Every structure is written in C-alpha cells, then in structure tokens.
Amino acid sequence: MPEFSPRILPLLWRRSVPARKAVGRPPRLSVDVVVATAIRLADAEGLEAASMARVAAELSVATMSLYTYVPSRPELVDLMVDEVLWxxxxxxxxxxxxxxxxxxxxxxxxxxxxxxxxxxxxxxxxxxxxxxxxxxxxxxxxxxxxxxxxxxxxxxxxxxxxxxxxxxxxxxxxxxxxxxxxxxxEWWQQRGELWEDWxxxxxxxxxxxxxxxxxxxxxxxxxxxxxxxxxxxxxxxxxxxxxxxxxxxxxx
Known part of the structure; x- marks a missing residue:
C-alpha cells in the first residue's frame, strides 16, 4: 500500500494560499489544467484513460514534464476526486x-x-x-x-x-x-435459463x-x-x- 506523501497537501489546497510570483519564464501548464484534462479523459473513457502519458499527450507535452506539476498518478487521481467533490x-x-x-x-x-x-x-x-x-x-x-x-x-x-x-x-x-x-x-435477460431450469x-x-x-x-x-x-x-x-x-x- 502506498504511503502517505505530504506532497499532495499543497496541491489539494493550492487555492487556499497566495500564488507565488513566478520568476523567469512562466510555466506552460498549471495543476488546474492537468487535473481538468485528466477528468475529461476519465469522463469519456474511464479512469484508466487518465494516465500520466495520456494526459501529457493531450496537452502536447512530454510525459516527464507532467511530473513537474503532479508528482505521481495516485496523486493525480486524488486531485481529480477532490476537484469533482468541490x-x-x-x-x-x-x-x-x-x-x-x-x-x-x-x-x-x-x-x-x-x-x-x-x-x-x-x-x-x-x-x-x-x-x-x-x-x-x-x-x-x-x-x-x-x-x-x-x-x-x-x-x-x-x-x-x-x-x-x-x-x-x-x-x-x-x-x-x-x-x-x-x-x-439485458444482463438479467441473458440469464433467463436460470429461472426456467434451475x-x-x-x-x-x-x-x-x-x-x-x-x-x-x-x-x-x-x-x-x-x-x-x-x-x-x-x-x-x-x-x-x-x-x-x-x-x-x-x-x-
């Protein structure tokens, strides 16, 4: 069983703290965009479709670059769940x-x-x-x-x-x-023989x-x-x- 990672808390509560002023080139993506994309994929095709690789492909970025925003797939799922709850x-x-x-x-x-x-x-x-x-x-x-x-x-x-x-x-x-x-x-109808014979x-x-x-x-x-x-x-x-x-x- 995966251990709790404190990395998830700042991500879950990212809207509760003032955003840090960006230094240098602004990031291409955001946690919100990554999570919204994952939710859209899961809505259309199921949770398995919201993999890190698939989300990266949807956003036209390398998979490894996605880990800059969300450290792992389990943490991405946590963010997806809390987003729809909110x-x-x-x-x-x-x-x-x-x-x-x-x-x-x-x-x-x-x-x-x-x-x-x-x-x-x-x-x-x-x-x-x-x-x-x-x-x-x-x-x-x-x-x-x-x-x-x-x-x-x-x-x-x-x-x-x-x-x-x-x-x-x-x-x-x-x-x-x-x-x-x-x-x-329809699933029950396929089992009509059960009621007739068993x-x-x-x-x-x-x-x-x-x-x-x-x-x-x-x-x-x-x-x-x-x-x-x-x-x-x-x-x-x-x-x-x-x-x-x-x-x-x-x-x-």
Whole structure:
C-alpha cells in the first residue's frame, strides 16, 4: 500500500494560499489544467484513460514534464476526486430535509457526470477542500435538528454513506454498460435459463410470491431508485424522531 506523501497537501489546497510570483519564464501548464484534462479523459473513457502519458499527450507535452506539476498518478487521481467533490458547491440555508435533498441530488449528478468515481475508493479519500466541504455541509445539515454537537457525526455519516453508496452503485452500473454493452436488465435477460431450469420455487417461496405479484416487472434501475428513496425517507424520519426525543428529554 502506498504511503502517505505530504506532497499532495499543497496541491489539494493550492487555492487556499497566495500564488507565488513566478520568476523567469512562466510555466506552460498549471495543476488546474492537468487535473481538468485528466477528468475529461476519465469522463469519456474511464479512469484508466487518465494516465500520466495520456494526459501529457493531450496537452502536447512530454510525459516527464507532467511530473513537474503532479508528482505521481495516485496523486493525480486524488486531485481529480477532490476537484469533482468541490465542484458540487454544497451551499444551502434550508432546513434539514432541504439540505439533505440538495446533497443527494448533487451527489447523484456528480456520479452521473463522472462515473469513474465508482472505480475509486472513498474509504480513505483525499483530505482536500472538496472532502471537508462535504463533511461540513452534512454536519451543518444535521445540526439544524438541534442535536448536541457530540451527536452530529453519527447521523451525518449515516446519510452520507447511504447517498454515496446508492450513487456509487448507479455509476458502477453505468460503467458496466459502457464496458460490456449490456444494461443491467439485458444482463438479467441473458440469464433467463436460470429461472426456467434451475430456480426452485419451493426453496424460494417469498421470492416466488413477489415474482407472481409482478413486483419484479420493473427495470433494475427503477427498482434501485425506488429502494434508495424508500430507505432515505426512513433514515431521515428516524433521525428526526431521535432528535425530537433528545430535545424533549433535555427540556424535561
């Protein structure tokens, strides 16, 4: 596993410090240009396309010269991820539900615009302005419920995990459509023989009842969207009720 390199922090936070006055010939490129080019390639062809060599070729420079701006490919990917996180521009003065709805809508839009995010682990994200802006936004959203400060992180993390997981799932399906040429529904249709020759209705009575009721008739994408909305609604309702109970307990 690659070790943490402190070189990434000045790059992630490059907009937070005053730019140094250039001495001599101005640089031909910038970190912003390199990252934007890598994102464009990944959007069009997948994350693998955003290699150092390919980005250099797109910018008509030698590959080695690219390392002047970004020290390595893993650091380039970190910069790409944080850039698209930051681009969500999560800002709202609305109530709890309005803020969570905004977060969900923009997170799904982000993954749809950049499906290669499904190829990147979010377990150990780049600690940049994009990631921290996401956390601040979610914590502030939960804070509108009046919970004590030490109780904010758990519900905020639960919401972010549910939303990101669903958006990641949708993006993974989009990547599979791109690489295989098959939608998820077409993939299941190719396995029709399973239901005819191998599926045991007696061993799966609940699934069979649901099938006979027509609940599996809708497409996989539509079912996934319904399941997400259903789960998110229950999650938010539970958080709101818990916050209400805690407020009442403090008053009494």
């Amino acid at each position: 681009a969500r521009a999560l800002q709202s003065d609305g109530d709890f539900r309005e803020r969570v709805t905004l977060y969900a809508d923009r997170t799904f839009a982000m993954y749809r615009a950049h499906p290669w995010l499904a190829e990147v682990s979010r377990v150990r994200p780049p600690v940049g302005p994009g990631m921290l802006a996401e956390q601040e936004f979610m914590l502030a959203a939960v804070a509108t419920l009046g919970l004590p400060v030490d109780r904010l992180n758990r519900p905020a993390t639960a919401i972010a995990s549910w939303v990101t997981g669903a958006a990641h799932h949708e993006a993974e399906a989009a990547l599979l459509r791109r690489t295989t040429g098959l939608s998820t529904d 599926f045991d209705v007696e061993a799966h009575p609940t699934m069979t009842a649901i099938w006979n009721a027509g609940a599996f008739d809708r497409g996989a994408d539509e079912q996934a969207q319904d399941a997400f909305a259903y789960g998110l609604g229950l999650l938010l309702e539970g958080i709101e009720r818990s916050a209400s109970v805690e407020r009442d307990d403090r008053v009494s």
